[in-house]
Amino acid sequence: MKILLATNNKDKVFEIKKIFTIPDLQLLTLWDLNLEIDVNEDQNTLEGNAIKKAKTVFEISGIPSVADDTGLFVEILNGKPGVFSSRYAGNNATYEDNYLKLLKELEKFPDDKRSAYFKTVVCYYFQPDKYLLLDGICKGKIAFQPQGKNGFGYDPIFIPNGFSQTYAEMSIEQKNAISHRNKAFTKLNDYLYNLKYKHTF
Numbered sequence: 001m002k003i004l005l006a007t008n009n010k011d012k013v014f015e016i017k018k019i020f021t022i023p024d025l026q027l028l029t030l031w032d033l034n035l036e037i038d039v040n041e042d043q044n045t046l047e048g049n050a051i052k053k054a055k056t057v058f059e060i061s062g063i064p065s066v067a068d069d070t071g072l073f074v075e076i077l078n079g080k081p082g083v084f085s086s087r088y089a090g091n092n093a094t095y096e097d098n099y100l101k102l103l104k105e106l107e108k109f110p111d112d113k114r115s116a117y118f119k120t121v122v123c124y125y126f127q128p129d130k131y132l133l134l135d136g137i138c139k140g141k142i143a144f145q146p147q148g149k150n151g152f153g154y155d156p157i158f159i160p161n162g163f164s165q166t167y168a169e170m171s172i173e174q175k176n177a178i179s180h181r182n183k184a185f186t187k188l189n190d191y192l193y194n195l196k197y198k199h200t201f
Helices: 010-019 046-061 095-106 172-178 180-198
Strands: 002-005 026-029 065-074 115-127 130-142 158-160
Touching: 002 010, 002 046, 010 026, 010 172, 010 180, 046 065, 046 115, 046 130, 065 095, 065 180, 095 130, 115 180, 130 180, 172 180
Parallel strands: 002 026, 002 065
Antiparallel strands: 065 115, 115 130, 130 158
């Protein structure tokens, strides 16, 4: 079984590869195939962006493709940055640019007004016009300042419910045990495992 990860984000690839547990599964990257594909994430939902990325890569490669889109939704900001999380501070923004902008917008709000959640939507595009959508959510709050050096994106400012550490203060194993991305990709892992070994779908 081969799957192509439809992303140019090496941080995502590192996390995703830690999640899959299927024997004989080949997780390919765009770099493995010398493909340069940059999909414009111009849809207004996470689902739309995930489908667009997976479909584009599938149509170019002919290999079942997996893409995800993730957003950080802050309740007091009416869900912002949401679908625009990766480019919140501009199209060429760095991880730091994005989370510093968010911290600035939240600086006047106390701890009990900083509720937020991460949501990941995964699209598994396996045949022309045939795909599967799965999601995962992790609830938490926004810290008052960046903490930790691990992870990527908004990890230094996101504290999951039940923890005092940010994602960026956790090891990859700790984060993967509870993260939104892990929940979504574990669903895909389980689906593919059943498809390959149990034939229950």
